[in-house]
Amino acid sequence: MDALKMRILTDGRNLGNGILKVDGFINHQVDPVLIDACGRELAGRFGNLRATKVLTAEISGIAPALTTALHLGIPIVYARKTKPITMPNQVFLTLAPSHTKGRMVELIVSPEYLSKDERVLIIDDFLATGQTIAGLAQLAQAAGATVVGIGAVIEKIFEGGREFLRPLGVPIESLARISDMSEGRILFAD
Amino acid sequence: MDALKMRILTDGRNLGNGILKVDGFINHQVDPVLIDACGRELAGRFGNLRATKVLTAEISGIAPALTTALHLGIPIVYARKTKPITMPNQVFLTLAPSHTKGRMVELIVSPEYLSKDERVLIIDDFLATGQTIAGLAQLAQAAGATVVGIGAVIEKIFEGGREFLRPLGVPIESLARISDMSEGRILFAD
Numbered sequence: 001m002d003a004l005k006m007r008i009l010t011d012g013r014n015l016g017n018g019i020l021k022v023d024g025f026i027n028h029q030v031d032p033v034l035i036d037a038c039g040r041e042l043a044g045r046f047g048n049l050r051a052t053k054v055l056t057a058e059i060s061g062i063a064p065a066l067t068t069a070l071h072l073g074i075p076i077v078y079a080r081k082t083k084p085i086t087m088p089n090q091v092f093l094t095l096a097p098s099h100t101k102g103r104m105v106e107l108i109v110s111p112e113y114l115s116k117d118e119r120v121l122i123i124d125d126f127l128a129t130g131q132t133i134a135g136l137a138q139l140a141q142a143a144g145a146t147v148v149g150i151g152a153v154i155e156k157i158f159e160g161g162r163e164f165l166r167p168l169g170v171p172i173e174s175l176a177r178i179s180d181m182s183e184g185r186i187l188f189a190d
Numbered sequence: 191m192d193a194l195k196m197r198i199l200t201d202g203r204n205l206g207n208g209i210l211k212v213d214g215f216i217n218h219q220v221d222p223v224l225i226d227a228c229g230r231e232l233a234g235r236f237g238n239l240r241a242t243k244v245l246t247a248e249i250s251g252i253a254p255a256l257t258t259a260l261h262l263g264i265p266i267v268y269a270r271k272t273k274p275i276t277m278p279n280q281v282f283l284t285l286a287p288s289h290t291k292g293r294m295v296e297l298i299v300s301p302e303y304l305s306k307d308e309r310v311l312i313i314d315d316f317l318a319t320g321q322t323i324a325g326l327a328q329l330a331q332a333a334g335a336t337v338v339g340i341g342a343v344i345e346k347i348f349e350g351g352r353e354f355l356r357p358l359g360v361p362i363e364s365l366a367r368i369s370d371m372s373e374g375r376i377l378f379a380d
Contacts (some may be wrong), residue, residue: 021276028277029267029303032260058249059268066253070222077219078249087218088209173380 001041001175004153005188007034014184018128020158026125026153027060038175039067041179042123042151045173046072049148053077053114055105057096064153072121077114079107079139088112091151092142094181096135097184105137109143116144127152127174130161137168154178157189191231191365194343195378197224208318208346216315216343221297228365232313232341235363236262239338241311243267243304247286247297254343255313262311267304268328268356269297270341275302278302286325295321297325299333308369317364320351324333327358340358344368347379 010109013021025031042064054076056065062078069076083091087110098105114120118127120140127150137147155162155174162172169174180187203211214318215221234252237289244266246255259266273281277300289296304310310330312323317340327337337360345352345364348371370377 002290015276019276023274023300024303025265027274028270028300029265030256030259032256032262032264035256036260059252059270062249062252064219065223066225066256069220070226073217073222073223075215080218080249084213084217086205086209087211110213110218113214185346 002040002070003034004176007031008113008129009153009186013179014094014186016184018159018181020154020178020181020186021069022154026063027032030063035063036039038064038153039069040071041175042068042173043071046121046149046171049121049171050119051148052117052119053121054123055079055109055114055120055134055140056123057081057132064125068121068123068151075113077109079109079129079136081105083108093138094142095133096132097129107132107139111141111143113143114140114143116138118143118145119148120145121149121151122147123155127161127172128154130157130159130164133165135160137165149173156181191228193224193227197221198344198368199376202376204371204376204379207350208371208376210344210346210368210371210376212344217252220253225253226257228343229259230261231365232258232363233261236311236339236361239311239361240309241338242307242309243311244313245269245299245330246313247271247322247326251314254315258311258313258341265303267299269299269326271295271297273298282329284325284328284332286322287319297329298378299329299352301333304330304333304335308333308335309338310335311339311341313339313341314338315343315362317345317351317362318349320349320365322355323351323355327355339375346371
C-alpha cells in the first residue's frame with residue numbers, strides 16, 4: 001500500500017535492533033485517515049472469507065482492527081492483557097511474549113464474545129515473530145472458533161512470523177513488507 | 191443518542207456499585223458501526239472548536255477517540271500507561287486513579303506529539319469521576335496546549351465528573367447520560 005510505505009519512509013524511524021518506530025502515525029499518535037485506509041484495504045483483501053469477527057490484542061492492534069471491522073461490518077474483540085472486573089471468572093487465556101516489555105504477557109478473551117461457530121480474522125499492527133498472533137489464534141481455537149485469515153499493517157519479514165504462522169493454513173496479508181532494517185535501512189520487499 | 195441508549199438498555203449490564211458493563215459493544219467487543227456513529231456525533235458537536243488533536247487514554251478510549259478524530263480529520267494521541275521503548279526519555283507524565291485497577295496509573299504522552307500550539311479535544315469512553323480526563327487535561331496543559339472540549343460516550347452523572355471538570359471552562363458533551371444505577375436500574379437523564 002503506497003500511502004503507508006511513503007509514510008513509513010517519511011515519519012518512521014529505524015531505532016536499530018529491528019525496532020521500527022511508528023509512534024507518529026500508528027502506535028501513540030494515530031493518523032485516522034491512514035488507518036482507515038489500511039482497514040479498507042485489509043477488509044478488501046479478506047472480503048471473501050465470510051469472517052464473523054475481527055480479533056486483535058490491546059493496545060496497538062485496536063486501531064487497525066477497528067477500521068478493518070468497520071469496513072467488513074462485523075464486530076471486533078480485543079484480547080485484554082489484564083482481566084477487568086466486568087469479565088466473568090471463566091475466561092480464555094494464553095501467554096505471549098511481549099516484544100516491548102521483554103516478558104510474557106497474558107491475552108484474555110471472555111467466552112461471551114468468542115464462540116465455536118465464529119469465523120475469526122486476526123488483525124494486528126505488526127507481524128514480526130508472529131507469537132502474539134499465534135497466541136490470538138490459540139484463543140480462537142480454545143473457543144472452538146475457526147481462524148480464517150491473518151492481517152497486519154506492517155510486516156518485518158526478517159523476523160520470520162509468516163513461516164511461523166504457516167501451519168495455521170490461512171491467508172496472511174500485510175500492507176507494508178519490510179525486508180531489511182540493517183544499518184539504518186528501511187527496505188521494502190516489493 | 192438514541193441508538194447508543196437502546197444498546198445500553200439491551201446489551202449493557204448494571205453490575206452494582208455503579209459499574210456498568212458495556213463489554214459487548216464498547217470495551218472488549220466493539221461494535222464498529224455504533225462507535226463510528228458515536229464518533230460522528232461527537233465530531234459534529236465539537237465541529238466549531240477548531241481542535242487540532244484528539245487526546246485519550248489507552249485502552250478503552252481508543253475506539254471512540256479514533257472515530258471522532260476520523261470525522262474531524264485530525265490526529266489522535268492516546269496516552270500510554272507504560273512507556274514503550276520507542277518513546278524518548280523526557281515525557282509528559284501524570285498520575286490518575288484507575289477505576290478498574292483500584293490504584294493509581296501513569297498517563298504518559300511523548301512531547302513529540304503534543305505541543306504548545308495544539309488545541310486539544312479530550313475524548314473517553316466514560317465520564318464518571320472525571321479524574322482520568324482531568325489527568326489528560328493536565329498532560330495537555332503541561333505541554334502548553336489548550337484544552338478546548340471534553341467528550342464521552344457514556345456519562346455517569348451521579349459520580350460528579352462534570353462538576354469536577356467545570357473549572358476547565360470548556361464544553362463537555364456525552365452521548366448517553368445515566369442518572370441512576372441504584373437497585374439494578376439504568377435510568378437516563380433525558
